[in-house]
Amino acid sequence: MGENSKNKRRCSFCGRPESEVGFLITGMSGYICDSCSQQAYEIVQEAMKSSGNGASRLDLEELPKPVEIKEFLDQYVIGQDDAKRYLSVAVYNHYKRLLQKPGKDDVEIEKSNIIMVGSTGTGKTLLARTIAKLLKVPFTIVDATVLTEAGYVGEDIESLLTRLLQVADYNVAEAERGIVFIDEIDKIARKGDNPSITRDVSGEGVQQGLLKLLEGSIVNVPPQGGRKHPDQKMIPVNTKNILFICGGAFDGIERKIAQRLNTNVVGYGAAKEVTKIDRSNMMQYIAPQDLKSFGLIPEIIGRLPILTYLNPLDRNALRNILTEPKNSIVKQYVKLFEMDGVKLVIQPEVYEFVVDKAIEYKLGARGLRSIVETIMMDVMFEMPSMKVKEYELTLDYARQQMEKANISRLQNA
Numbered sequence: 113m114g115e116n117s118k119n120k121r122r123c124s125f126c127g128r129p130e131s132e133v134g135f136l137i138t139g140m141s142g143y144i145c146d147s148c149s150q151q152a153y154e155i156v157q158e159a160m161k162s163s164g165n166g167a168s169r170l171d172l173e174e175l176p177k178p179v180e181i182k183e184f185l186d187q188y189v190i191g192q193d194d195a196k197r198y199l200s201v202a203v204y205n206h207y208k209r210l211l212q213k214p215g216k217d218d219v220e221i222e223k224s225n226i227i228m229v230g231s232t233g234t235g236k237t238l239l240a241r242t243i244a245k246l247l248k249v250p251f252t253i254v255d256a257t258v259l260t261e262a263g264y265v266g267e268d269i270e271s272l273l274t275r276l277l278q279v280a281d282y283n284v285a286e287a288e289r290g291i292v293f294i295d296e297i298d299k300i301a302r303k304g305d306n307p308s309i310t311r312d313v314s315g316e317g318v319q320q321g322l323l324k325l326l327e328g329s330i331v332n333v334p335p336q337g338g339r340k341h342p343d344q345k346m347i348p349v350n351t352k353n354i355l356f357i358c359g360g361a362f363d364g365i366e367r368k369i370a371q372r373l374n375t376n377v378v379g380y381g382a383a384k385e386v387t388k389i390d391r392s393n394m395m396q397y398i399a400p401q402d403l404k405s406f407g408l409i410p411e412i413i414g415r416l417p418i419l420t421y422l423n424p425l426d427r428n429a430l431r432n433i434l435t436e437p438k439n440s441i442v443k444q445y446v447k448l449f450e451m452d453g454v455k456l457v458i459q460p461e462v463y464e465f466v467v468d469k470a471i472e473y474k475l476g477a478r479g480l481r482s483i484v485e486t487i488m489m490d491v492m493f494e495m496p497s498m499k500v501k502e503y504e505l506t507l508d509y510a511r512q513q514m515e516k517a518n519i520s521r522l523q524n525a
Contacts, residue, residue: 123148170248172211178204181246188242188439189235190432191423195228198420199243199357202226203291206355210249210289225326225356225415227297229365229398230422233476236359240293250280250290256360257299261317269321273333273349282335284349291355298360301407319412326415328352358416366394368405373397395421425476430467433477434484441484452496454503461507462487469514487513 121130124142133145144152176184181200182193189196202224209221228236237253244251252275258267272292280287300318325331332346373389390396398421400413425433435442442458449456466487470479487510495503 170207170211172207175204175207175248176246181243184246185239185242188437189239190436191425191429192230192235192239195230195235195239195420195422198226198228198418199239202355202357202418203243203247206249206291210353223328223353223355224418226358226418226420227403227413227416228357228359228420228422229362229395229403230359231363231395231424231476232361233478234422234425235477236361236422237293237295238477240295240357240359247291250276250287251293252276252279252290253293253295256294256296256318256358259300259318259321261321264317268334269318269325270331270333272325273331273351273354274335276354277333277335277347277349282347284347287354288350289353291357294356294358296360297358297408298362298406302409315407316409319409323411323415325351325354326356326412328354356416362403362406365398365402365406368402369394369397369399372399372402372405393424395424427467427471430470430477430480431463434463434466434480441481445484445488448492449495449503454495454500457502457504459504459506462505462510465507465510483514486517489513 121136121143122128123133123136123145124139125144125148128145130136130143133147135146136143137145137149178197178200181203182196185196185200205221205224209223212221228239230236240253244253254272254275259269259271260267272294273287276287276290276292277284280290300315300322302316302319328351330348330350333349334344335347336344398419400419403413403419404410423429434440442463446456466480466483469483470476473479473483475482487505490513491503491505
C-alpha cells in the first residue's frame with residue numbers, strides 16, 4: 113500500500129514518481145523533486161547575474177570622507193598616522209575618479225597607485241584588511257610571492273585580476289572599479305644587478321608583467337585561474353580604473369637609505385649645517401631611488417607614484433596594540449576564557465613583560481601574539497576541566513612559562 117502511494121506522488125516538473133527521486137517537496141497543489149529544485153536555483157542565480165551586469169551606483173555625499181576613513185582605521189590599527197592619511201586620501205580620490213563626469217575642459221583624473229614600505233609586523237596587511245570592511249567597491253588582497261613569468265611554474269600575473277573578479281561575482285563592470293592590494297611586493301625584486309644567463313622569472317620577469325596591469329590596459333583574465341583550465345573562455349578586463357596598493361617589508365633597505373644619506377658633499381655644500389638623522393627609524397627617509405637600488409625596476413617605481421612608510425613599532429605602540437584595538441590580542445583571550453565561563457584577569461606587569469620580550473625578538477606585533485600564546489598554553493589546556501570562575505595571570509607565572517619554553521627550545525636545538 114505504501115509503495116503504491118509513493119508511485120502516485122510525482123514531481124510536477126519532471127513527472128518522475130517519488131520512488132525514483134531523492135525526496136519530494138510538497139506545495140499547495142503539486143510537488144517538486146530535489147533535482148528540479150536544484151536546477152531552478154541555478155536558473156534563478158544565472159538570471160540574477162545577467163540582470164546585475166552593470167556596476168552599482170556610488171553617491172559622493174554618502175561615501176566616507178578621508179577623516180572618517182582614518183577614524184575607522186584608528187579603531188583597529190595603532191599609530192601609523194602617515195600611512196593611514198595616504199590610504200584614506202587614495203581611497204577617497206579613487207571614488208571621485210569613478211564618479212567623474214566628462215566635462216568641456218577635457219581634464220581626466222588619473223589614478224595614483226600606492227606603495228607602502230614597512231618592516232614586518234608593523235600593520236601593512238592589517239591596514240588593507242581593515243579598510244576592506246569599509247569600502248563600497250570590490251577589494252582583494254593578493255600575494256606577489258607565488259607569481260612567475262608566463263610559461264613558468266607558478267601563478268600567472270593575470271591571476272591577480274581573477275581574484276578581483278571572484279570578489280565581484282564575475283561582474284566585470286564592478287571589478288573594473290575595484291582596488292587590489294598586492295602584498296609582499298619586495299619578494300619580486302631583481303635578484304642581482306649583473307645580467308645573468310638564466311632568466312629571473314619570479315623577480316624582474318614578474319615586474320615587467322605587472323607594468324601593463326598597473327598602467328591601465330585591457331587584460332585577458334582566466335575566470336577560473338591560470339593553467340589548470342586551458343580551454344576556458346577568457347574575460348577581457350580594463351585595468352584603467354583599478355587602484356593598486358602595494359606593500360612590502362623590504363628587509364635590509366635601511367642599509368640602502370643609510371648609504372644614500374651618508375654620501376658626503378665636497379665644496380660649499382659641505383659647510384652647510386647637516387640635519388640630524390634619526391638612526392632608529394631610517395624608513396622615514398625612504399625615496400624612490402632606494403627602491404631602485406633594492407631591486408625594483410624604474411618603470412614599476414614610476415607607476416607607483418605615492419610612496420609611504422610605516423614606522424617601526426616602539427614600546428608604547430606595542431603596549432597599546434596588546435589592549436586597545438577593537439580586536440586586540442588580550443580581548444581575544446578574554447573572549448576565549450569567557451566561552452568556558454571563566455573571567456580572565458591579567459596583571460598590568462604582565463603586559464610590560466610581554467612588550468619587553470617582543471622588543472627583544474624584533475618581530476613587531478606578530479611577536480606579541482606568539483609570546484602571549486606561549487604564556488597561556490598550559491592554562492588553556494587545563495582551564496576547561498577545572499571548575500573555576502576566575503583566573504588571574506601573574507608576572508611570576510608568565511616568567512616561568514617563558515623560561516620553560518626557552519629551555520625546551522635549547523634542548524631541542
